[in-house]
Amino acid sequence: xxxxxxxxxxxxxxxxxxxxxxxxxxxxxxxxxxxxxxxxxxxxxxxxxxxxxxxxxxxxxxxxxxxxxxxxxxxxxxxxxxxxxxxxxxxxxxxxxxxxxxxxxxxxxxxxxxxxxxxx
Amino acid sequence: xxxxxxxxxxxxxxxxxxxxxxxxxxxxxxxxxxxxxxxxxxxxxxxxxxxxxxxxxxxxxxxxxxxxxxxxxxxxxxxxxxxxxxxxxxxxxxxxxxxxxxxxxxxxxxxxxxxxxxxxxxxxxxxxxxxxxxxxxxxxxxxxxxxxxxxxxxxxxxxxxxxxxxxxxxxxxxxxxxxxxxxxxxxxxxxxxxxxxxxxxxxxxxxxxxxxxxxxxxxxxxxxxxxxxxxxxxxxxxxxxxxxxxxxxxxxxxxxxxxxxxxxxxxxxxxxxxxxxxxxxxxxxxxxxxxxxxxxxxxxxxxxxxxxxxxxxxxxxxxxxxxxxxxxxxxxxxxxxxxxxxxxxxxxxxxxxxxxxxxxxxxxxxxxxxxxxxxxxxxxxxxxxxxxxxxxxxxxxxxxxxxxxxxxxxxxxxxxxxxx
Numbered sequence: 070x071x072x073x074x075x076x077x078x079x080x081x082x083x084x085x086x087x088x089x090x091x092x093x094x095x096x097x098x099x100x101x102x103x104x105x106x107x108x109x110x111x112x113x114x115x116x117x118x119x120x121x122x123x124x125x126x127x128x129x130x131x132x133x134x135x136x137x138x139x140x141x142x143x144x145x146x147x148x149x150x151x152x153x154x155x156x157x158x159x160x161x162x163x164x165x166x167x168x169x170x171x172x173x174x175x176x177x178x179x180x181x182x183x184x185x186x187x188x189x
Numbered sequence: 190x191x192x193x194x195x196x197x198x199x200x201x202x203x204x205x206x207x208x209x210x211x212x213x214x215x216x217x218x219x220x221x222x223x224x225x226x227x228x229x230x231x232x233x234x235x236x237x238x239x240x241x242x243x244x245x246x247x248x249x250x251x252x253x254x255x256x257x258x259x260x261x262x263x264x265x266x267x268x269x270x271x272x273x274x275x276x277x278x279x280x281x282x283x284x285x286x287x288x289x290x291x292x293x294x295x296x297x298x299x300x301x302x303x304x305x306x307x308x309x310x311x312x313x314x315x316x317x318x319x320x321x322x323x324x325x326x327x328x329x330x331x332x333x334x335x336x337x338x339x340x341x342x343x344x345x346x347x348x349x350x351x352x353x354x355x356x357x358x359x360x361x362x363x364x365x366x367x368x369x370x371x372x373x374x375x376x377x378x379x380x381x382x383x384x385x386x387x388x389x390x391x392x393x394x395x396x397x398x399x400x401x402x403x404x405x406x407x408x409x410x411x412x413x414x415x416x417x418x419x420x421x422x423x424x425x426x427x428x429x430x431x432x433x434x435x436x437x438x439x440x441x442x443x444x445x446x447x448x449x450x451x452x453x454x455x456x457x458x459x460x461x462x463x464x465x466x467x468x469x470x471x472x473x474x475x476x477x478x479x480x481x482x483x484x485x486x487x488x489x490x491x492x493x494x495x496x497x498x499x500x501x502x503x504x505x506x507x508x509x510x511x512x513x514x515x516x517x518x519x520x521x522x523x524x525x526x527x528x529x530x531x532x533x534x535x536x537x538x539x540x541x542x543x544x545x546x547x548x549x550x551x552x553x554x555x556x557x558x559x560x561x562x563x564x565x566x567x568x569x570x571x572x573x574x575x576x577x578x579x580x581x582x583x584x585x586x587x588x589x590x591x592x593x594x595x596x597x598x599x600x601x602x603x604x605x606x607x608x609x
Contacts (some may be wrong), residue, residue: 105536106242106529114238114525115547118518118603122241127605129598153583156549156561156595162581163545163565 109175114166116160116176125182135181142173203315220245220263221535224319225307226296226472228252228280230259231325231506234607238528246535250283250288251308251319257608258348260379261517261550264386267345268393268607270556276348282609292317299324299476301499307337307586321531323494324478324487325505325520327472328378333465335441336452342461346378358460359390364400369458371439371449372407376486377467378507378515380414381562383407385552386462388419391427393557402430404458406437406451408466415552415584418560421587426555439463467515469508478504486510491568491575493530494523495532503527513566514548519608522546544568546575549597558588559596593600 113124116133120126124134133141146169149161164172212324223239225232228250236250242349245348259276284291296311305316330344331462345355362368368390374381387405394401405423412419413431423433437451443529448457468474468485478496487504498544506520506529513519523546530540554560564582566575585592 105538106532106541110242111525111529111541112545115522115545117606118521118547118549119599121602122237122606126598128601128604129595130602156563156585159563159581159583160547160549160565163547163567163578168545189583 107175107178109171112164113175115163116172124176124179130181133176134179136177138173138177141176142170145169145173158185197225197255198588201566220247221320222247222249222318223321223323223531224317225250225323225325226306227325227327227470227506228257228291229325229327229506229520230517230603230607231524233257233280234521234524235279235323235503235505235528236289237283237287238525238606239531240289242528243332243532243535246532247290248288249292250280251292251294251296251306251317252279252280253293253295254349255293256280258352258598259313259517259604259605260346260348260382262319262596263345263348264351264389266348266352267359267386268389268556269356269360273353278604278608280608286609287374296326299472299502301476301502305503315573319501320430321501321503321534323503323505323527323531324473324476324508325524326472326508328467328507328515329469329471329474331463333439333442333463335443336445337442337463337465338444340449342442342463344460344464346382346464348427355460355462359393362394362401363399364398364457366398366401366459367457367459368394368401368403368462369449369456370403370405370462371437371451371464372405372409373464373466374408374415374438375413376515377464379550380514380516381419381550381552382462383464384412384415384419387431387433388422388427388552388554389420389453391431394430396556402432404435404456405431406439406453406456407433407435408438410435415560415562416536417584417586418552418588419556458546467507468553469504473504473508476502478502479509490573492526492544493534493540494527496532503531513546513575514564516548517594517607518550518603519546519548522548542570547581549599551592551599553593553596554588556591557593559592560585560588561592561595
């Protein structure tokens with residue numbers, strides 16, 4: 070199947086039911102195409118609403134992609150433990166320390182935002 | 190569906206009908222198809238992240254409009270602080286950058302047995318098949334009793350033409366007139382939203398229509414979100430322009446007369462902004478998936494957002510009934526959990542057993558200062574439900590100009606994270 074072709078819905082006759090009976094086979098045979106998601110990917114995606122997809126912000130908030138894992142973890146842990154003053158101190162409290170570690174490790178693997186250099 | 194898939198399914202159909210037919214080897218490289226209905230924050234985000242994380246998955250996103258108007262920031266369009274284009278979000282980036290197929294059409298019905306959705310595309314009905322279906326249709330309103338007509342007494346609770354209608358009505362008010370706002374019983378979309386609207390309108394009236402007033406009729410017993418910030422504003426800076434009346438259940442609306450009858454009395458205004466009671470999107474209800482005890486929301490497994498009725502159908506955002514707040518930020522958050530779970534399912538794996546979701550928002554209290562609210566949720570394996578992390582739940586101590594700046598930065602980033 071050529072996935073790059075523009076999607077062109079065809080009118081199809083209904084009912085269509087008989088064609089569905091082999092769908093389990095269809096799904097089962099496509100399994101090998103996927104890799105397991107990296108640890109921390111899903112948790113770290115909850116940072117993206119403010120810090121941008123893959124940790125690269127489009128405006129305002131700091132980009133967090135590609136920073137050192139230990140620095141990220143230390144910062145997040147501190148935010149989750151200090152007296153809450155800003156919204157990030159509350160966001161950091163959403164996660165357990167183990168989850169913060171997974172997030173930090175994952176973000177560290179992402180490419181740094183274009184035009185940015187690491188300050189750590 | 191493209192011709193390869195159709196041919197395969199045709200072959201599969203023949204095989205199912207009893208033909209001696211070897212399993213086609215080409216199936217091993219055929220991508221599964223996820224169909225997403227509804228291109229708001231939930232639908233756009235799940236489509237994007239399925240492509241971003243999933244690789245070999247065909248994703249088709251269907252919405253009745255060619256672009257989405259965000260409810261986020263829409264109160265600022267109503268007061269004229271920002272233009273309508275600021276909240277207009279198209280699907281071009283999802284198509285060109287992510288490879289999502291976008292189809293403008295109205296999804297009419299789901300057939301979970303045949304695994305297909307009937308969609309009206311430009312007046313013709315098509316059957317779209319799916320391996321996994323995601324429904325993210327937002328909310329439907331239950332009209333109040335009486336001759337309720339949203340063209341006369343707008344809700345402006347789905348951004349778009351309704352936003353502009355309310356803006357126009359507000360702008361046409363004179364300095365001796367009244368704006369009446371009704372707030373529905375919880376749960377409804379965006380818990381702080383109606384109180385934010387009350388503040389935005391009160392601020393506008395103070396600046397542009399001195400002498401005009403706003404009456405806020407709340408069906409709830411108290412302010413449902415950010416009670417400190419909204420309560421202080423109602424009792425403080427807006428005390429001469431705003432009246433807040435709790436426990437005001439709507440008994441009937443006369444849209445012609447611009448009058449609303451409530452359990453707290455009858456109120457009439459030059460502008461009557463009725464936000465009706467909410468329920469799940471129509472397609473969710475019609476498919477028999479709105480199965481919570483109230484019959485208004487869809488029960489789902491919060492590890493995957495799979496319906497408890499039909500596990501290959503996932504329901505996200507405002508229509509789901511997990512008890513998490515209904516908001517664009519939350520829909521984006523849930524969409525990522527759903528996308529991850531669908532990819533794992535195609536891989537033969539169970540969903541992530543410990544997802545975290547989060548809701549955050551910034552609410553303008555005046556034209557220059559905003560407050561914020563945030564709450565996050567962890568999966569509780571005992572109750573199998575999302576449980577609010579109490580330590581993560583708070584509102585800002587007071588509105589600030591920094592908050593206003595952060596509000597626009599948050600909007601920029603969540604718009605991009607969902608739609609590009």
